[in-house]
Each structure stands twice: as C-alpha cells, then as structure tokens.
Amino acid sequence: MAEEKKEFKRSLSHFTDRITADGSSGWPVEAGRYRLVVSRACPWANRALIARRLLGLESAISLAVADPIQDERSWRFTLDPDGRDPVLGIRFLAEAYLAREPGYTGGVSVPAIVDVPSGRLVTNDYPNIPAELATEWTALHRAGAPDLYPRELRDEIDAIAEDIFRDVNNGVYVCGFTRDQAKYERAFTALFDRLDALSERLENRRYLVGDSITVADINLFVTLVRFDAVYHGHFKCNRNKLTEMPVLWAYARDLFQTPGFGDTIDFDHIKRHYYVVHHEINPSGIVPAGPVLTEWTTAHGRESLPGSPFGQGTPPPAPPEAERVPPLG
Numbered sequence: 001m002a003e004e005k006k007e008f009k010r011s012l013s014h015f016t017d018r019i020t021a022d023g024s025s026g027w028p029v030e031a032g033r034y035r036l037v038v039s040r041a042c043p044w045a046n047r048a049l050i051a052r053r054l055l056g057l058e059s060a061i062s063l064a065v066a067d068p069i070q071d072e073r074s075w076r077f078t079l080d081p082d083g084r085d086p087v088l089g090i091r092f093l094a095e096a097y098l099a100r101e102p103g104y105t106g107g108v109s110v111p112a113i114v115d116v117p118s119g120r121l122v123t124n125d126y127p128n129i130p131a132e133l134a135t136e137w138t139a140l141h142r143a144g145a146p147d148l149y150p151r152e153l154r155d156e157i158d159a160i161a162e163d164i165f166r167d168v169n170n171g172v173y174v175c176g177f178t179r180d181q182a183k184y185e186r187a188f189t190a191l192f193d194r195l196d197a198l199s200e201r202l203e204n205r206r207y208l209v210g211d212s213i214t215v216a217d218i219n220l221f222v223t224l225v226r227f228d229a230v231y232h233g234h235f236k237c238n239r240n241k242l243t244e245m246p247v248l249w250a251y252a253r254d255l256f257q258t259p260g261f262g263d264t265i266d267f268d269h270i271k272r273h274y275y276v277v278h279h280e281i282n283p284s285g286i287v288p289a290g291p292v293l294t295e296w297t298t299a300h301g302r303e304s305l306p307g308s309p310f311g312q313g314t315p316p317p318a319p320p321e322a323e324r325v326p327p328l329g
Contacts, residue, residue, distance in 0.1 A: 148218070
C-alpha cells in the first residue's frame with residue numbers, strides 16, 4: 001500500500017488565556033508574576049522575545065531559555081544547573097502544561113507564559129503574545145518604549161501579518177514537511193510570490209506599516225533571519241537565498257542591527273535545533289558549517305528611507321548579562 005501523503009498543518013494554540021491590564025481575564029498584569037519560556041531556535045518564541053526586549057519588560061517578565069535540542073518529552077531545561085529551571089523548579093516545560101491541565105496529552109510549544117506562584121501554564125497563544133505585551137502591559141513598559149501595535153494602524157498590520165503568517169512564517173514549514181510534491185510546489189510558489197510582493201512593498205519604505213517598527217516587522221524578521229541558515233536548504237525553499245534578494249536582505253540586516261532584534265538571535269541554537277531534531281528531514285543529524293554570519297553586520301543603506309526604528313521612542317538598553325547571546329562568528 002502506498003504511503004499516505006499528509007499536508008503539514010500547524011496546530012492551533014490550546015491555551016489562549018489573556019493576561020490583561022484590568023485583570024478581567026483572571027490573569028492580571030503584575031510585575032514578577034509571570035515567566036516567559038522560549039527557545040532561541042523557535043521563530044514563534046523569537047517574536048515574543050523581541051517584543052519583550054523592545055518594550056523593556058525584562059524586569060517585569062522573567063525569561064527561561066530551553067535547550068534547542070528536544071527529546072520525547074519536548075522542551076527541557078538542560079541549559080540550567082541540574083537541568084532544572086531555577087525559578088519554576090521544573091525539568092520540562094510539559095510539567096507546567098500538566099499543572100494547568102492534568103492528563104494533558106497535546107503538544108508542548110513555546111513561547112509559553114507560566115504563572116510563577118502556581119507553576120501553571122497561562123498561555124501558549126504565540127500569534128497574539130507580542131501584540132498583548134504591547135497593549136496590556138503598557139504600565140510596565142520602559143520609558144521610551146515604541147508603540148508596536150498603533151491603534152490607527154491595526155487593521156493594516158493585521159492584514160499584512162495574516163499574509164506573512166500564511167505564506168512565509170508557516171509557508172516555509174509546509175515546504176519542509178509536506179510529503180506531496182504538488183502541495184510542496186504550491187507552498188513554494190506562494191512563499192516566493194509573497195516574498196517578491198514584500199520586497200516591492202519595502203523598496204521605498206523602511207518598515208512594513210507606518211514609519212516605525214511594528215509587530216508586522218517582528219513577524220517577518222523571525223523567518224528572514226533563519227532563511228539562509230535553515231529554510232533555504234533544510235526546508236527546500238531554494239529559489240533564492242535571502243542574500244540574493246537585495247531589498248529583503250537589506251531590510252533584514254537593518255532590523256538585525258537594530259537593538260532588540262539581532263541581540264535575541266543565537267544561530268547555534270537555530271541550526272542545531274532544526275538539523276538535529278528533524279530526523280525525518282535530516283537523518284544524519286549533521287549541522288551545516290555555513291553560512292557566513294558576519295555579513296549580517298554589513299552596511300544596509302536603508303537609513304535614507306522615511307521613518308525611524310522607534311518612532312518617538314528610544315532604543316532599548318543592552319540586554320541583561322544573563323540574556324546575552326554569543327557574538328557572530
């Protein structure tokens with residue numbers, strides 16, 4: 001019997017509670033109460049990590065970084081002493097999921113926000129966490145924090161973010177995991193058609209929506225920064241490398257060099273996660289030596305375009321020592 005060919009389909013977030021300024025959700029905004037669990041390899045987690053940095057929420061929401069290599073129990077805290085998160089006291093993120101829903105057997109994903117006092121998962125609603133950090137946590141934002149989700153631009157931001165999610169963020173995964181040739185080719189075509197459209201949009205404007213960084217730029221950046229290192233070869237997204245798409249390559253370098261973006265990126269974690277964990281795509285487990293990473297720091301020339309990164313705000317300070325990533329090498 002021929003092997004059944006299944007199309008890759010991303011699971012919906014199972015836990016979608018909101019943390020709100022007025023506490024009406026049952027989860028009130030409160031400094032020090034919540035812990036953001038991420039993997040630096042994961043683009044969805046990277047969104048939340050960038051938003052947290054740009055808004056200056058490091059002291060309000062603590063950070064746990066999982067090992068980029070998962071095992072059968074999913075995300076684990078083997079980067080910490082004794083393999084246990086020092087704040088939550090758990091070895092695996094799944095423990096917080098089970099504290100929230102005993103007997104839970106679904107997927108364990110990052111980003112995840114955990115209630116520290118109870119050890120219970122609050123949310124793994126990755127599409128909405130950055131915008132909610134931007135809107136519900138304003139009382140705890142740093143002085144000079146940018147408005148990442150301006151009210152007057154939300155419809156436009158949401159529309160372009162939906163296109164980016166479908167064709168780019170998720171599209172690379174469809175290319176990588178789909179077992180059907182026709183479905184792969186459809187996803188491949190949609191991916192590069194969208195990248196071409198985004199390139200045209202960004203040719204004469206510095207940011208996707210408005211004159212400063214918004215969550216739409218965060219959403220696109222997390223895929224672009226992984227493109228040549230992972231998606232081009234590993235996921236067969238190989239019409240062009242990012243470095244061969246001049247506008248998007250300059251746009252991505254501009255963001256990478258903006259405080260709050262490149263200082264969240266750990267290419268070692270990214271490459272080891274994808275090439276080691278995805279056995280069905282890369283059964284050898286060999287991690288490629290390339291690409292050359294120092295090109296991310298070369299001049300991008302986009303300063304002459306209208307707009308400025310933080311609008312009327314200011315850049316975030318350097319990340320805390322404990323959260324710094326290795327320099328490019």
